[in-house]
Amino acid sequence: MDIQIRNIHKGFGSFPALAGVDLDIASGELIALLGPSGSGKTTLLRTIAGLEFPDTGQILFGGEDTVALPVQQRRVGFVFQHYALFRHMTILENVAFGLRVRPRHERPSDKDIKRKAAELLDLVQLGGLEARYPTQLSGGQRQRVALARALAIEPRVLLLDEPFGALDAKVRKDLRRWLRELHDKTGYTTIFVTHDQEEALELADRVVVMSRGRIEQVGSTDEVYENPATPFVFDFLGNTNILPGEVREHHIYVNGGPQPIADTAGHEPGPIDIYVRPIDLRIADAGVPSFDVDVLSTQRTGPVVRCEARAVTSGAVIEIELPHLHHDVPALKAGARVPLRLSNFSVFARGKPISRQALPDVVANAPAEYRERARAG
Numbered sequence: 408m409d410i411q412i413r414n415i416h417k418g419f420g421s422f423p424a425l426a427g428v429d430l431d432i433a434s435g436e437l438i439a440l441l442g443p444s445g446s447g448k449t450t451l452l453r454t455i456a457g458l459e460f461p462d463t464g465q466i467l468f469g470g471e472d473t474v475a476l477p478v479q480q481r482r483v484g485f486v487f488q489h490y491a492l493f494r495h496m497t498i499l500e501n502v503a504f505g506l507r508v509r510p511r512h513e514r515p516s517d518k519d520i521k522r523k524a525a526e527l528l529d530l531v532q533l534g535g536l537e538a539r540y541p542t543q544l545s546g547g548q549r550q551r552v553a554l555a556r557a558l559a560i561e562p563r564v565l566l567l568d569e570p571f572g573a574l575d576a577k578v579r580k581d582l583r584r585w586l587r588e589l590h591d592k593t594g595y596t597t598i599f600v601t602h603d604q605e606e607a608l609e610l611a612d613r614v615v616v617m618s619r620g621r622i623e624q625v626g627s628t629d630e631v632y633e634n635p636a637t638p639f640v641f642d643f644l645g646n647t648n649i650l651p652g653e654v655r656e657h658h659i660y661v662n663g664g665p666q667p668i669a670d671t672a673g674h675e676p677g678p679i680d681i682y683v684r685p686i687d688l689r690i691a692d693a694g695v696p697s698f699d700v701d702v703l704s705t706q707r708t709g710p711v712v713r714c715e716a717r718a719v720t721s722g723a724v725i726e727i728e729l730p731h732l733h734h735d736v737p738a739l740k741a742g743a744r745v746p747l748r749l750s751n752f753s754v755f756a757r758g759k760p761i762s763r764q765a766l767p768d769v770v771a772n773a774p775a776e777y778r779e780r781a782r783a784g
């Protein structure tokens with residue numbers, strides 16, 4: 408089932424929780440709504456489910472406007488962060504519940520309901536535990552029961568609100584992989600809410616990054632990570648260093664840097680912010696565009712070395728992250744002055760994002776030598 412969301416506004420009192428949301432979701436897609444707390448993810452999910460009514464806008468399921476349809480008729484499967492299982496019912500009866508409460512003329516026979524519930528428990532890999540009660544299961548198992556229950560009604564759409572939020576890191580990771588496999592098997596259009604970037608990037612076909620009731624960017628996981636449309640998206644998707652810089656005569660300079668770090672076509676001259684991740688900074692060989700930093704401290708945490716340094720000319724404090732066996736590590740001693748190069752970065756005009764289309768040019772138009780080095784990693 409494909410879903411079209413058209414210009415949804417939803418306020419709570421005078422507060423705009425959703426401020427004009429448009430989104431097209433293809434049938435069978437697995438979509439992540441990602442954003443910080445309060446950005447409107449849950450409100451959007453609940454509006455799609457029919458648990459909230461938008462002030463304006465349309466939500467179309469397969470071309471049909473659902474806004475006037477009551478929740479029951481939308482046929483959405485919903486799973487919340489806290490597994491709301493019925494404690495007094497066995498696992499099998501929990502899964503069967505959605506079928507048992509159907510109107511009489513749509514309700515399968517008792518035998519078929521039990522068979523279907525058992526099949527779904529097999530699907531979520533809990534076959535054999537049908538007679539247990541929710542308190543006799545682990546958190547991850549309970550969440551899988553909640554998912555089987557949501558699937559029992561043969562939903563047109565599956566909506567998951569931080570489904571693994573309450574579980575520990577290891578179980579979350581296992582369940583993520585499992586959910587992806589389940590999705591590939593069942594093919595339901597699925598939308599899930601998370602504020603965990605890693606979860607969104609690992610699981611989803613496309614990620615919808617939200618901030619303050621609006622969509623900042625929609626794209627494949629690679630697109631949003633490699634080509635963030637706005638400073639917000641860049642910053643939200645991982646650790647960020649912001650280096651003040653400048654576009655001058657079609658070149659990009661780190662403030663105070665003697666040589667340009669890249670060429671740029673078509674960008675307005677003026678102050679910019681260069682966004683670069685700690686893992687995309689390396690010590691530059693002679694002749695490669697670079698800027699000098701003074702190393703302040705270096706610390707190893709397991710397999711990773713984190714180094715804090717200060718840009719000599721701008722004074723910006725930046726973080727560098729390397730695998731501990733990387734050949735740059737010995738040179739990053741506190742007190743050393745080293746030249747750094749950027750292997751990947753985004754540029755934003757200070758205060759306003761450079762258009763998304765323009766961003767790939769920044770790398771594409773870098774000096775040839777720079778590009779080769781960037782490719783070499």
Ligand SMILES: Nc1ncnc2c1ncn2[C@@H]1O[C@H](COP(=O)(O)OP(=O)(O)OP(=O)(O)O)[C@@H](O)[C@H]1O
Pocket residue numbers: 419422424442443444445446447448449450451602
């Ligand atoms: N029933 C409500 N009454 C008043 N304000 C609400 C209500 N529900 C949500 N809000 C407000 O709307 C905004 C968006 O909330 P929402 O729950 O959609 O955010 P979220 O991105 O899902 O956040 P979180 O990750 O913390 O769950 C928040 O500022 C929240 O306080």
